[in-house]
Amino acid sequence: MSRSTAPENETLSAEDAAAQSAVKNESVSAPHTPMKARVDVKHPNLTMLGLYLGAFLGMLSETAMNIALPALSKSFGIGQGTAQWMVVGYMLVIGIVLPFTSLLLKWVPSKPLLLFALAMFFIGSLISGLAPTSMFGVLLAGRMIQGISTGLALPMMFSVILEVFPLNKIGAAMGMAGLVVMFAPAIGPTLSGALIGAFSWRAIFFFFAVIAAVAFVCACIWMVNAYKLTRPKIDIISCIASILGFGGLVFGVSLISDIGFTWQVILILVIGIAAVAFYSYRQMHMANPIINLRAFGIRQFTTCALIVMMNFGITLATMYLMPQELQNGMGVAVAMTGLVMLPGGVVNALVSMLSGRLFDIVGPKWLVRGGLVLSMIGVVLLMLAGPTAPVAYIIFAHVILMIGVPMAMNPAQSSALASLPQHLSTDGSTILNTMQQVLGAVITAVATILLAAGQASSHTGGKAMAFVTGSRWGFAFALALAIVAFVISFGMAKQTKSDDASKR
Template structure:
């Protein structure tokens, strides 16, 4: 049974005051399409990295051109995400979700059947549209369909999706590519999104009132230039280098456009993205901690396989598999930390999480070319305990601090910051890795030793992120919830 009425729904609620805002008898069924869409969107973000060498051989292209399957995908997500909030005010949530998951489905089939690289890339860009819409919709809807006492657990499940999907991407895709071609990955994406379409069509409700505010065309252009420029600039930096005119130009245009865009949103009565959410200190601090957590995850996910292959000499398949225990632990902690928020709030879990992340990152600095695989797995597991322990409670804490009418904007802001931070942190980690490798090579170290030094440079960056997160979490109120 579902209803879009404003009356309180007491399904699963401890009291009328605890009731969900939208009446849904089985909220997890209502969310299932979004869960699947969010998981496969983020899974594909890292899973495709393993398939790039096959793409270069099949289409006869360079590695730099093949990287656009990843860079282009992140670019489109960065362009689409900021518009999700206002789109939810113009279109019914169910229709918008069907469009988003449908776009990912169509893009997956295009890439799977692509006769040329251009068609495969076009399909990948269409996938980005779907992911850019699904993520903020998922966060916004969960606050409406679950009773207040269950929101922490529900957010924990979404944290599991966000954190574990990219973490297990290299492992599972490595296994799939060991038996099938790269096209199989896209067919699997299509099958999962098809299931998501069925769940969405049958169970998802549209809990938001359609206010249809006026849309400022200038803000839309500035949003594309700002978020697109920053993501493109950092994405290209690992391919062209920081001194490239294309990188510098993209970043300058992006930063300037974001400054103008932000001023325009704060002065507007009908902003494309309501940045006034940042005036709420609880949301501001929590959003920053979520961003740092996501940055730690993506940077570590990039650095550990690089060290395993280039520093320890492991195969690509084994490098992916050694990350699987951390991915499994990540999933369990994500669920548990969401329920922990319902009991103790966000401050305690956030502090413990960042402290554990500091220990895991510090252990990475003591690795060498002779480091046992078990040691590397243990350090990675610590990171995968620490990050979700902080991230899920902080996500819930930040969004719960906003009034109901700002839910869509808050979820859009969180997801936009995560994707932008992910691109930035991955690029910085890549640069640090290359810089350390170059220093080691110039010092006369062998290939493995130089790669290990580069990894240490990269993990120093991860440790700095974890320390910053820990210091910021100390300023949270103990009963923050």
Template sequence: MKNYSIRHLTLFSLICFLIGSLISAFAPSFSLLLIGRMIQGIGTGLILPMLFATSMAVFPIQKLGSAMGIAALIIMFAPAIGPTLAGILLGVGNWRLIFLSFALILIIAVICAYCFIESPFELTKQKIDRLSCLLSAFGFGGIILAFSNASEFSFASIFVIIPLIIGIVALIFYTKRQLTMTQPILNLKALKNKGFVIGTLLVMLNFGITLSSMYLLPQILQNALNIPVALTGMIMLPGGIVNAIVSFASGKLYDQLGPKKLVPLGFVITTIGCLAFGQLTTQASIVYIIACHLLLMIGIPLSMSPAQSSALQALPQGLSTDGSTIINTLQQVLGAVATAVTTCLLQLGSKQASFTQESKNYMVGAHWGFYFAFILAIMGLILAFKVQTPSYMQKKKKNYQEATIDNH
């Protein structure tokens, strides 16, 4: 964003995602499918930081909560509605249809981006440090690879330990390099801001809960309750709709109430939802499952957008693009870690159970996974009470109180 216009970066990211989708759709082997998914990842990694950085640059500060709510709606609505759409597409076709549907949407997105997007940032033409890019790739890539391998191998496996060590060492060198450079690729000084760090941690925990629960729920419906794929998607549809509504509303509420009320309330509801999912049995009714899902789809977006808005608003304007990139990167890392841990717990719990019915054993494993999400929710709830109100909101409140005193 400092070297290339938002318009060009958006087009590049969308075209990468389009090419990756087409490669995946027509892939004759898993290896080529994986390459297609990696190319899709390039597009996703670019587009998300630009979304939040552009919102901060375009919208006035008093309306930023609403803008962030719309942005959060886009991000949170995808994993919420994804299983529903995937279930419908798998019901009428096969898995290739999912990637083809991506391609159709992306063609429209490329046309819209070409016609309407303008860049709000002044280009500085900063020199790109290739060593920093390499260290970043090895650092974050190594950690994600390690935890991804953990779901297939044990945590003591060399396929987990080696990439984890490489990732940690690379990140240490990357961090030292960014802190000593006069023009760092990513200004890590944003992490010295307490308000930003608290908001970022809350976003990470929220995203971890989202991916863990959205991974477990379709598995439970299909493998423990023996519900068909198409019906699985329909069961998750109400939650997806509610998620979209609450995501949008949370942004509006943030502008009026600030984060101190919304974020704790959201984590309270999320905690109850995770605990309720942990009590599921193979005889659970569909109504109960939908109710549990609705709790998560209310709680998660109610805290996600306000937490992210408070984090970014805690930074000075010059660090907004860096802050957006940091949040997005750490969010994706924790998402990968949370999914890997959930998968391991699901498998381990299923093996430890001793029921004669395989569906009951699978449900025990799912309980372990939801208890992990419950722990993340408790951590988020504790941290939520430390979230900071942006300075402009504090000033607005102070002015209102002074005006009230003067009137009396």
């Protein structure tokens, strides 16, 4: 079923050309009513509930594992590099599955696809929760099955919002989605610490299973099929290139922190980079691409997408380093570690909801820049912390960071998706989420490398000081991401949701 590529001078498929023609001729056609959604549902928030819970689970589990890694290492008798695969293996599967979500939504009704995703998270959670301590492979297999669910649910959440909410309410809906994406990883360490402290690491997976079951029931009752199935031809070569490319990049970078720059690792990275380049070229010259990369031809989307990537990297790097530094560098108990990170998680939730509404009013530019400045301040404060730093100081630094990250993230993501015409909306969501998850695996691996390098460079102060030094190296990397994002933000166009409604 392989589809040959189109000639290089063919820049638009018939579907794309028709959609763009409709946009250009909008002035002579019936105007789109901002108060009416593309898919008419009585209660859009209930329609989204299964997706919200599914995406919440996926993002929650990304950082919930960070605080559980020391406990897992002890229970299974494995090293830090091996335990890290509970994070990286999960992201590896997400990175492989995500690029196919847009294509799957053109072949499979969105309701059954979501139900399948939630069932996978439920099954994976039970497998991991029941894994014998002598079989780390079983634990990891369950974790990777969870990744299938997250790879499907995350992009579906953002793309379905554009279908079931009217244009004048999409900003607020994106704020709720932002709350899911940003609050879940922020609250993950707190929840994980409480469950491990009260029970054991197994309780985390059983908790996941319960939430997945609730999400499944909600999706059964309220989820709708939001898209017309077009069933385009599938290009097998692109599918293989996607798996080799995104999977190879995540796998190769992750191996660096475990076995270093061996020739095998370099070969995997070269194959991954070459496959991604070939995949991208092929998508740009196909009539029916798996992901329509022409979204990158819209400057606002590209600029905001880069900011989202940098901001997501800040979140993952700091959320990966903080729990481990608190436990290993400052001697904070695992349950207390979660409590230390709780205020920041609460603040994150409040700012996530507020920033979505502010985006509808003032647009993204100043929100994004202000958020990035606060993120830089928060990261610098964390870098200055030592083994004897007061807990109140760490909480303060974390709160500042948790104001800045969602303040920048939600408007940037909303602005990126709002800049796209309707025929690119699902592709834009898939692009953003694919880039986030692939980058997430890379960020986690880089943070692990810097953590180990910083520890090796410390020759005074004992193990605790060495771990703090390693964390500082990782925080410096997060600071660099924030600075890059701040510079990129000056390329953003002025945009508000009302502006976008008039264009569409």
